Amino acid sequence: MNRRQFQNNSFVGVIMLAAWTRNAHAISLNDLSGADASTGLKAALEKGALSAVGLLGVANGFMGNDMVRIALPGYLNDAANLLKKLGQGKKVDELVLGMNRAAESAVPLAKDMLVDSVKTMSVADAKTILQGGNTAATSYFSSKTREPLGQKFLPIITQATANVGLADKYKAVAGSRLHTADVLTVMALQLDIEVKLGASPDSDWMCAALLAAMGHDFMHPGGVNNAVSQMEKQTCELLRRIMEGSKVASVWTERVENAIIRSDFSLAADNHEQVSGSEFAWNQKWLNVLLNEADILPSSHPIFGQDLSQALSQEWKAAGFAPYETVTTPGGRQAFLRSVKFSSPSSRLLSSAPKN
Numbered sequence: 001m002n003r004r005q006f007q008n009n010s011f012v013g014v015i016m017l018a019a020w021t022r023n024a025h026a027i028s029l030n031d032l033s034g035a036d037a038s039t040g041l042k043a044a045l046e047k048g049a050l051s052a053v054g055l056l057g058v059a060n061g062f063m064g065n066d067m068v069r070i071a072l073p074g075y076l077n078d079a080a081n082l083l084k085k086l087g088q089g090k091k092v093d094e095l096v097l098g099m100n101r102a103a104e105s106a107v108p109l110a111k112d113m114l115v116d117s118v119k120t121m122s123v124a125d126a127k128t129i130l131q132g133g134n135t136a137a138t139s140y141f142s143s144k145t146r147e148p149l150g151q152k153f154l155p156i157i158t159q160a161t162a163n164v165g166l167a168d169k170y171k172a173v174a175g176s177r178l179h180t181a182d183v184l185t186v187m188a189l190q191l192d193i194e195v196k197l198g199a200s201p202d203s204d205w206m207c208a209a210l211l212a213a214m215g216h217d218f219m220h221p222g223g224v225n226n227a228v229s230q231m232e233k234q235t236c237e238l239l240r241r242i243m244e245g246s247k248v249a250s251v252w253t254e255r256v257e258n259a260i261i262r263s264d265f266s267l268a269a270d271n272h273e274q275v276s277g278s279e280f281a282w283n284q285k286w287l288n289v290l291l292n293e294a295d296i297l298p299s300s301h302p303i304f305g306q307d308l309s310q311a312l313s314q315e316w317k318a319a320g321f322a323p324y325e326t327v328t329t330p331g332g333r334q335a336f337l338r339s340v341k342f343s344s345p346s347s348r349l350l351s352s353a354p355k356n
Contacts, residue, residue, distance in 0.1 A: 038126035042118050045129075045137060049114035057107035063100040070099045106153050110145070113152070117144040179298075180217055186350070187213035187294040193346035194280060205282035208252055212259040212291050215239045229264040236260055255284055262288045263295055272343045280344055293347040296340050300351060 055061055062068055072080050072095065080092040121140075129136040191206050218235050225231055236257040243253045262271055271288045280286055342351050 038123045041126045046118045053111040061104045109152050113145050182298040183294045184213045186297045190346035197345050202282040208256050212256045216260045216263050229261045232261045232264055259287045259291045263291050268292045272341045275343050289343050300340055
């Protein structure tokens with residue numbers, strides 16, 4: 001999650017309530033001298049700032065307030081709506097709660113800074129706020145405290161998000177988007193290459209391949225299987241509802257699911273064995289192989305592969321899977337490269353292409 005965006009949302013909550021307090025006091029510039037206006041406004045804003053911190057910096061200060069509750073960013077909100085339809089609303093709720101709990105932990109740090117900004121307010125500043133609109137006080141606090149608050153909030157937000165496990169909750173909602181993009185890109189390249197190498201285009205099988213690439217890690221929780229294809233089967237159960245709702249023919253749903261289930265790395269060798277000695281063709285066996293290859297090609301790349309191995313190591317470490325200690329070592333990397341196999345003409349071309 002973008003910490004800067006998270007900090008800004010927390011900051012806006014404080015400022016909104018401080019500005020609201022200023023309006024509630026309804027100080028009139030026409031009734032006050034410059035000094036009186038400054039003194040009166042300072043008292044109102046200081047009280048408002050303390051009130052805002054007191055209201056927000058407690059349990060449910062953000063979560064229980066519709067005005068300032070921190071919502072998911074737009075790109076995640078669409079995914080969240082889909083997850084709720086698939087019965088995964090609990091993960092979405094945990095993420096939103098985690099974000100707001102982190103904000104509630106950070107807000108008390110703002111108190112001294114907000115009060116200091118009020119005490120150093122000039123008469124000109126006070127007149128500008130009183131003559132301004134409903135956002136004048138917010139604009140003043142923003143200009144005086146946004147940057148230093150951001151610097152001060154970062155450590156506490158980092159710690160607070162760690163305390164509530166926010167990163168894990170975020171991953172549970174966002175999923176493996178970057179890996180999915182890698183696999184989808186490689187699969188599209190493979191399909192194009194196979195056609196250019198002589199395979200007659202088959203829109204049904206090619207669409208099935210792209211759908212398998214897009215969905216193979218859908219709602220993947222990370223970690224490793226405790227049984228063969230355990231997580232892949234869970235993925236298929238979720239995807240089936242979407243494919244049925246999209247009127248995908250049952251025969252193609254079954255073929256996509258078969259490819260995803262057999263994308264478990266422990267089945268890769270058998271998948272390759274089933275096409276050994278045969279020419280590439282549009283069928284289930286070759287679809288299974290294409291998905292295995294697209295899944296592993298980015299990690300075998302000499303430029304990108306090391307970073308992807310590091311990400312895999314972190315995932316395995318979180319899951320308590322012992323090989324995380326060796327997967328990023330030179331020896332572990334070489335062992336991985338020796339274990340991968342490429343059978344399709346397109347994958348052999350891509351895996352042997354010169355790397356600049």
